[in-house]
Amino acid sequence: MQISAKLRFATIAAATTALMSTATLFGANAQETYRIGYAISKTGPGAPGAATSTTPNYEMWVKEINDAGGLKVGGKQIPIEVVEYDDRSSSEEAVRAVERLINQDKVDFILSPWGTGLNLAVAPILDRAGYAHLAGTAVTDKAPQLAQRWKNSYWLLGTGEQYAVEMAEFLKGLKDAGKINDKVAMIAVADGFGIELSKAGRAALEERDFDLVYDKTYPLGSQDLATIVNDIKSLGADTFVAFSYPPGTLGLTEQSRVLGFNPKIFYAGVGTAFPLYKDRFGADAQGVVSLGGASETDPKIADYIARHVAFAGREPDRWASIVNWASLQSLHQAIERAGSTDREAVNAELAKGGFDTILGTYKPGDQNFWQVGQWQDGKFVGVAPTSMEGAHELVFPKPAWKAAN
Amino acid sequence: MSILKPDFIKPVAIGAVIFAALAFLPSLVDSYYMSLAISVVSFAVLATAWSMFSGPTRYISLATVVFFGIGAYTVAVLGEVLAFPLVLLCAGLAGTVVALLVGFSTLRLAGVYFVIFTFGLTELVRQVVSWYEVNVTREMGRYVFLDITQNDIYWQLLALFAVLLLTGFVLGRSRLGFALRIIGEDETVAKHCGIDVTRVKVALFVLSALFMTLTGAIIAPRWTYIDPVIAFNPMLSFQVVIMALLGGPRRLLGPLLGVIPLTLLFEVLTASFPNHFSILLGCVFMVIVYLLPGGVVGLYEKYRAPKKRTLSTDTETTRKSEEKTA
Numbered sequence: 001m002q003i004s005a006k007l008r009f010a011t012i013a014a015a016t017t018a019l020m021s022t023a024t025l026f027g028a029n030a031q032e033t034y035r036i037g038y039a040i041s042k043t044g045p046g047a048p049g050a051a052t053s054t055t056p057n058y059e060m061w062v063k064e065i066n067d068a069g070g071l072k073v074g075g076k077q078i079p080i081e082v083v084e085y086d087d088r089s090s091s092e093e094a095v096r097a098v099e100r101l102i103n104q105d106k107v108d109f110i111l112s113p114w115g116t117g118l119n120l121a122v123a124p125i126l127d128r129a130g131y132a133h134l135a136g137t138a139v140t141d142k143a144p145q146l147a148q149r150w151k152n153s154y155w156l157l158g159t160g161e162q163y164a165v166e167m168a169e170f171l172k173g174l175k176d177a178g179k180i181n182d183k184v185a186m187i188a189v190a191d192g193f194g195i196e197l198s199k200a201g202r203a204a205l206e207e208r209d210f211d212l213v214y215d216k217t218y219p220l221g222s223q224d225l226a227t228i229v230n231d232i233k234s235l236g237a238d239t240f241v242a243f244s245y246p247p248g249t250l251g252l253t254e255q256s257r258v259l260g261f262n263p264k265i266f267y268a269g270v271g272t273a274f275p276l277y278k279d280r281f282g283a284d285a286q287g288v289v290s291l292g293g294a295s296e297t298d299p300k301i302a303d304y305i306a307r308h309v310a311f312a313g314r315e316p317d318r319w320a321s322i323v324n325w326a327s328l329q330s331l332h333q334a335i336e337r338a339g340s341t342d343r344e345a346v347n348a349e350l351a352k353g354g355f356d357t358i359l360g361t362y363k364p365g366d367q368n369f370w371q372v373g374q375w376q377d378g379k380f381v382g383v384a385p386t387s388m389e390g391a392h393e394l395v396f397p398k399p400a401w402k403a404a405n
Numbered sequence: 406m407s408i409l410k411p412d413f414i415k416p417v418a419i420g421a422v423i424f425a426a427l428a429f430l431p432s433l434v435d436s437y438y439m440s441l442a443i444s445v446v447s448f449a450v451l452a453t454a455w456s457m458f459s460g461p462t463r464y465i466s467l468a469t470v471v472f473f474g475i476g477a478y479t480v481a482v483l484g485e486v487l488a489f490p491l492v493l494l495c496a497g498l499a500g501t502v503v504a505l506l507v508g509f510s511t512l513r514l515a516g517v518y519f520v521i522f523t524f525g526l527t528e529l530v531r532q533v534v535s536w537y538e539v540n541v542t543r544e545m546g547r548y549v550f551l552d553i554t555q556n557d558i559y560w561q562l563l564a565l566f567a568v569l570l571l572t573g574f575v576l577g578r579s580r581l582g583f584a585l586r587i588i589g590e591d592e593t594v595a596k597h598c599g600i601d602v603t604r605v606k607v608a609l610f611v612l613s614a615l616f617m618t619l620t621g622a623i624i625a626p627r628w629t630y631i632d633p634v635i636a637f638n639p640m641l642s643f644q645v646v647i648m649a650l651l652g653g654p655r656r657l658l659g660p661l662l663g664v665i666p667l668t669l670l671f672e673v674l675t676a677s678f679p680n681h682f683s684i685l686l687g688c689v690f691m692v693i694v695y696l697l698p699g700g701v702v703g704l705y706e707k708y709r710a711p712k713k714r715t716l717s718t719d720t721e722t723t724r725k726s727e728e729k730t731a
Contacts, residue, residue: 043683045634086679091628091635093675096440100676103437116546120630142548149550190539192546192632199543217539219532220634 033081034071034341036062037107039097039122041114044089048246050114052274053137053320056312058082058111061328063311071332074339083107091121098122102129108341109331112136116192123150132347134331134364136324139163141196147365152347154364156323160196161204163291164243166371167267168204170384171239175210179396180264183237185214187228187252189245193270197243213237218244223251229261239265246271249290250280257284257401264397265289273373273380275315285375287398292319293373293382295390300358318373318380326357327364416574424567431556439555443627445668446562447620450569451641452649452660454616457573458609459646460654461585467642468507468523471530472500472614474636476621478534481547481631489551493622500618501611503530508607524639531637538633546632553626561623569616573657585609651693653702662701 038058041050062080065071070079083105087094094113101107102125110126112119112135119138126133127150136156140146143155174180184205188198194217205212213235218225225248232240240263242252249271256266271277272290281288294301304325308316316322333356334349335341353363360368370382374395381392431439451469459466479496487495511522538545576582584605587595595602625631644667652663670689674682697704 042680084679085675086682088640088675088682090638090640091630092444092624095627096444096672097675099437099440103435104676117628117630117632117635120548121628124629190535190545191634195539195543195545219535 032076032078034073034078034109034335035081035083035105035107036109036111037083037085037101037105038111039085039087039094039101039113041089041118042086046087046089046115046118049137052317053324054112054114056308056314056316057321057324057328060308060311061325061332064307065332071341072336073341078341087113087118089115089118091117094118094121095125098125102131108343109346112138116140120146123153126150127153130343130347132343132350134327134350136327137320139193139196141200152351154327154350156327156364157320158365158367159200160193161200162367163371164197164201165204166384167241167291168201168208168210170372170386171205171210171265172208173386174265174394174396175208180238181236182209182211183213183235184210184239184241185232185235185237185263186212186241186243187214187225187232188217188243189220189248189269190217191220191245193245194243197269201241201243210239218248220245221247223247224255225252226255226259228252229255229259233259233261238263239267241265241267242269244269244271246274250277253277253281253284253288257281260401262398262400266398270319272375273318275317278375278378278380284401286377287375287395289372289374289383289394289398290380291371291373292317292322293370293380294318294322295370295382296379298358298390304358319369322358323369326355326359326362329357330355330362330364413578417571420567420570424563427563428560431559436555439559441668441672443555443559443562443624444672445665446559446566447624448645448648448664448668449661450562450566450616450620451645452652452664453566453569453573453657454613454620455645456649456652456654456660457569457576457616458606458613459649460656460659461582461589462606462609463589464512464606465520465646466523466610467520467639467646468526468614469617469645470637470639470641471507471523471527472504472617473621473624473641474527474530474534474633475500475503476618476623477625477628477631477636478547478621479618480551480622480625481549481636484549484551484626489553493619496618496622497615500614504611504614505607507614508610509603512603512606512610524642527637527639527642531633534633534637546630549626549629549631551626555627558623558627562620565616565619565623570657572612577657581605581608647690647693651697651700653700656702659700659702666701 040055041047062082066079070077083101085097085100087097098110101110110131112133113122114137116138119135123133123135123146131152133150133153134156135153138155139157139160140155141159141161143159147153147155171180175182186198186201188194198217202212202215214232214237216228218228229252242249244252249268252268256262266287267289269290272288273292278285296302296305301322305315330350334346338345338349350364355362362368370384370388372384373380373382374392376392376395382388382390383392383394430442451473455466455469458464476496479499480492483492483495507526511519514522584595584600587598587600588602588605592602628635648663648667649660650663651667652661653659674685678685699707
């Protein structure tokens with residue numbers, strides 16, 4: 001290909017100008033603001049999850065505070081300024097973006113990225129630089145050790161084990177009442193989350209004298225799980241448990257519906273509590289069980305959902321979104337209680353807890369949210385721990401699929 | 406051997422001075438610039454190691470991340486069991502063994518088949534590791550808690566890069582390097598000269614893979630958490646190829662000329678246009694392919710030093726391979 005010298009020169013000149021003009025954008029302006037920074041997966045495998053549970057909450061939080069005039073700090077109103085980056089779902093990018101937020105942008109607070117891997121990648125850097133870390137979307141069995149290791153880190157969603165154990169305990173109650181038999185078919189996605197929960201679930205179920213008649217994993221990203229559903233259908237298990245990710249969750253529900261597999265308890269993983277589940281399956285969502293849940297009769301939660309719909313044009317998911325929002329409310333109150341934007345003062349307030357949030361009185365890291373939830377009449381409500389206030393009665397057995405054609 | 410001749414000593418001495426100066430970087434800049442420096446040096450090692458094999462043989466390998474990931478995983482598995490130098494040794498061994506297996510089974514493939522194979526290898530290794538973790542250890546995702554600071558990582562990478570350049574420099578003047586150049590020009594001729602083509606290629610492939618593996622092992626402590634998706638991210642292989650091609654893979658320092666501008670460009674794009682990164686990156690690649698088909702080194706050779714070498718064919722091949730990968 002021949003390119004004229006002029007065109008070549010023009011392109012290089014244009015490219016140079018573009019680069020230089022971006023360089024000038026780095027110039028800082030010294031207006032009094034509270035600078036919040038975050039790197040989030042806008043592209044790559046983490047993008048759909050980040051856009052569901054994390055980004056809308058961050059944006060809505062900033063907008064609501066700024067619309068009200070800003071944070072009330074020591075008699076002044078300070079607006080929030082945001083610095084955001086795309087970590088492209090890569091650990092290395094997330095590490096670098098956080099270094100940039102700390103050293104270049106010198107932000108006052110850094111909100112967490114999406115997913116277990118990226119939260120763990122940035123945790124040591126935040127700790128070293130003295131930033132608090134509200135890890136809103138990490139599920140890890142090491143959560144308690146991590147909180148000790150990095151003292152200003154809060155692992156909001158807790159361990160995989162707790163969800164599995166709570167579910168097993170709940171199933172035991174049903175078994176002891178003679179409602180279900182002791183056969184459980186379990187599958188899990190071959191990824192950190194699925195493996196951790198199935199490992200804990202296996203132990204918890206066997207300890208409670210359940211018989212695991214099926215126990216396999218399926219590859220990440222796989223949606224066609226019809227063969228698995230067919231295998232399980234003939235095993236006579238009253239309980240089906242899938243520690244799945246969104247694509248698998250939707251695929252499993254669809255194929256169970258088509259193949260007429262309708263166990264008394266149908267437990268599916270991440271994605272069940274997403275509003276899109278209800279949109280896709282309509283009345284057939286009725287009775288499906290999963291992790292998470294929301295007390296939608298609670299006016300605070302109902303108000304939060306309504307505001308989220310007004311802001312983002314869609315409902316929040318009923319698990320991580322709610323916990324994330326509670327942590328943002330906590331941060332807001334911690335800054336105002338500290339009466340200063342000083343990082344250490346804010347961190348100290350965060351550690352004290354006692355915040356008034358949609359989860360009631362809350363300290364980041366508290367696990368006072370629903371571990372097992374169920375779709376009931378278009379709402380994803382909490383059913384366990386049964387000791388929690390507002391626990392719904394389980395819809396049992398799961399009604400037959402309606403639109404099986 | 407020509408080891409002690411002045412034309413050997415002088416470049417090595419200059420290099421030693423430059424590297425010694427670079428080792429003081431951590432005391433001059435803050436940790437953001439250190440993380441940028443780590444990025445530059447790690448890509449410099451990867452792109453130079455890639456070019457060491459792919460430059461002379463003209464095989465486009467997309468397996469960079471396979472070895473990088475093996476290194477990172479070795480650290481995740483052994484990091485808390487052995488001392489770090491021993492871990493690096495094990496990583497090097499693992500990388501070498503895999504490279505030998507891959508080398509002997511595939512370096513008879515030519516052209517696009519080799520490209521496709523190396524790309525598929527990434528997925529294969531990732532799935533094998535996933536299978537093992539799911540079915541044997543039942544623990545997906547590993548934690549790397551090592552007290553290795555950012556500066557330690559930088560110094561290790563810098564040392565690795567120095568060793569790599571020295572190796573490349575010695576190699577360029579050795580019989581093996583000469584054999585490689587003949588293979589690159591014409592494989593049939595090389596066979597007729599009595600060169601064991603496959604063995605030479607495998608030897609170089611292993612050497613290049615060894616440096617990639619060590620890079621992965623050195624970087625791993627930075628991430629704290631490693632799972633197969635994180636360790637075997639195919640984007641890395643593409644980035645390395647593009648950097649090496651921009652610089653010019655047929656000179657020892659050529660890749661470096663691609664690594665520095667591109668790493669800085671990625672950084673500016675990410676920082677200033679977080680929402681338009683991918684589309685701008687695409688535009689930059691088109692500019693490179695159309696305006697700099699021979700890489701930065703090609704440009705230099707064209708305007709400054711019109712030596713009587715097979716320049717035009719160099720440029721043609723590089724451009725073709727660039728089009729393939731872009």
